[in-house]
Amino acid sequence: MEVLTYESEVITAIPPAKMFKACILDGDNLIPKILAQAFKSIEYIEGNGEPGSIKKVTFGEGSQLKYMKQKVEAVDKENFVYIYSVIEGDALMNKLEKITYETKLEAFPGGGSVCKTTSKYHTIGDFELKEEGIKAGKEKASGIFKAIEAYLLANPDAY
Numbered sequence: 811m812e813v814l815t816y817e818s819e820v821i822t823a824i825p826p827a828k829m830f831k832a833c834i835l836d837g838d839n840l841i842p843k844i845l846a847q848a849f850k851s852i853e854y855i856e857g858n859g860e861p862g863s864i865k866k867v868t869f870g871e872g873s874q875l876k877y878m879k880q881k882v883e884a885v886d887k888e889n890f891v892y893i894y895s896v897i898e899g900d901a902l903m904n905k906l907e908k909i910t911y912e913t914k915l916e917a918f919p920g921g922g923s924v925c926k927t928t929s930k931y932h933t934i935g936d937f938e939l940k941e942e943g944i945k946a947g948k949e950k951a952s953g954i955f956k957a958i959e960a961y962l963l964a965n966p967d968a969y
Contacts, residue, residue, distance in 0.1 A: 826915035826923040890915035
């Protein structure tokens with residue numbers, strides 16, 4: 811088994827507290843609402859968001875993926891840090907034990923924030939993860955983040 815680590819950053823005009831609340835704390839409601847074609851539902855099957863909780867993400871009709879299960883590892887509301895692992899589903903391709911994401915929102919000059927994400931891919935056996943797959947995943951995550959930003963800019967009183 812190998813652990814491959816990748817880092818990425820996305821800058822947004824939204825302050826960290828507001829983005830964390832919309833994206834992380836209420837993301838299970840907001841994301842299927844604003845990206846209904848990509849996400850059919852997000853629901854907790856164990857717990858209610860605290861560490862150890864497990865949620866099932868069901869993707870929309872046109873998606874290549876059917877579902878995934880995520881385990882909440884940590885939620886730090888004061889420092890805007892959220893850590894979760896994908897523990898089951900199509901995204902693991904039967905080649906990954908899990909993928910762990912650590913997301914931290916920090917203040918950025920001008921009143922916005924920077925979203926820093928560290929992704930750790932835990933491979934099974936001698937599977938080699940291709941750069942294209944990681945890049946595609948980063949682009950999808952960035953797209954979700956930008957969709958939330960657009961929603962918040964269009965609805966300034968939300969959150």
